[in-house]
Amino acid sequence: MSFDTRVTQRPLRVAPTPRIRPEYKRRMRLADTLQVLCFVSVAVSIALFLGDGGAARFSTPADAITSLGVLTGLVGTDLLLVMMLLAARLPAIDRAFGHDSAMALHQSLGKPALYLILAHVVLLITGYSLAGKVTIFAEAWSMITQLPDMLLALAGLGLLILVVVTSLVIVRHRLPYEVWHIVHLLSYAAVLAALPHQLTSGSLLIAGSAQWYYWLALYTGVAGSILVFRFILPVVRSLRARLVVEGVDEVGDGVVSIRLSGRRLRRLKASSGQFFIWRFWTPGLWWQAHPFSLSAAPTGNSLRITVRALGDASAALPGLRRGTRVSFEGPYGLFTDRARTSPRLVLVAAGIGVAPIRSLLETATFLPGHATVILRAHTAEDSYLADELAALCQARGAELRIIAGKRPAGLNTWLPAKAVSARVSLKTLVPQLRESDVYICGPRRWTDEVVRDARSAGLPTRQIHFERFDW
């Protein structure tokens, strides 16, 4: 049997010249602005120290070490606040980077921020002990027992270490998601616990000074954004949408599509390909929320997701009753037609990754003959939503290719063994790849391989889009 099944035929057309869409340029401008703001916030925290005459406090080793301690504390705290903003679900950040990239950046800042805060503690104790000619232990003890709010700050540091350690890949994968998530939420308490000692110890943040106003504004801005965008807005939107389960349809072994109905859903401005974080208000499920992508284009009164049972929550979803209330956060993600930069479209899916690909296909803009859908499966029969994809491809003039077969053992490839021996690649499957945006969704390693194939075909980053189903 051939590994490649061409389900629909591609009409021949001449491709128009690729044109970068204005939305892409706007997004890049927004991303650049946000990055500059991030650097500016770090520069301002250094300027706070310099504005307080910090440059003159490097004359003795004790002063120099203490000054470095203050600087690392300021920059470390600033990075922690930037990390919190990245995870605060701010619409501008989601629009500029996409939720997964923002979370990846958030994750990558965790260790540097912790190291800076640890350096802050060590340097200050060392600097003060040198100045006071006492041992490091005596200095540490007197700081904890005599300086106001220091115990609280220490508790904050303990929480921060716990959060970073539980986020290390090796530890995180051993913990249930919900446990990791609750521990992670403690980072809010950690950052808040550090604030009183910043305001009451040292000479930098004196009440009423410009530095004091700036620091409080920074803290208030971040806390307000988290409160509004992570907590208040999702509750308000969920109450307004009045979303309920309309029906559950079996799609395949352990896979169901869940139809949801609500009111005035256009106000959510959701797009095909985006995901929400859903909470189903039923015993056993109400206490956990899970991200699932839209598997059909959203309408004014309906949404649909398609879920594969991978754990306890997803396995319980087929049992949802009609009328179950549903609350949500979102929509999130840049895996949409708005991220397009080229006239042609290539959609590549494997496994349950077909869900956002299916909804994208429904509404993406392309001329008949200018889109190719590549569905990767073990056998031509075991892919999800394949019938719906075939019908949509037929209706919209897209080509559907089902690439079936097992991956060769020991080789890093997204293709089956037969395709590898036949030297198949994205470029051979889609001759007009260079004029296309490629959207990829599937298991992490498989996705990495498709991305690698697209890059080696010369596709620039702006034309490659992928959604990861794990953060």
Ligand SMILES: Cc1cc2nc3c(=O)[nH]c(=O)nc-3n(C[C@H](O)[C@H](O)[C@H](O)COP(=O)(O)OP(=O)(O)OC[C@H]3O[C@@H](n4cnc5c(N)ncnc54)[C@H](O)[C@@H]3O)c2cc1C
């Ligand atoms: C952006 C995004 C879109 C997704 N879209 C779909 C989809 O359309 N269809 C689909 O079937 N699956 C989708 N997933 C995967 C889905 O969220 C997980 O399979 C589901 O959360 C597993 O929960 P569980 O309790 O059943 O399994 P568990 O055994 O608790 O977890 C299985 C895996 O899912 C991860 N996970 C669990 N809960 C969460 C959570 N709240 N947030 C992030 N990761 C979590 C765990 O870390 C673990 O790796 C998506 C994931 C992401 C991040």
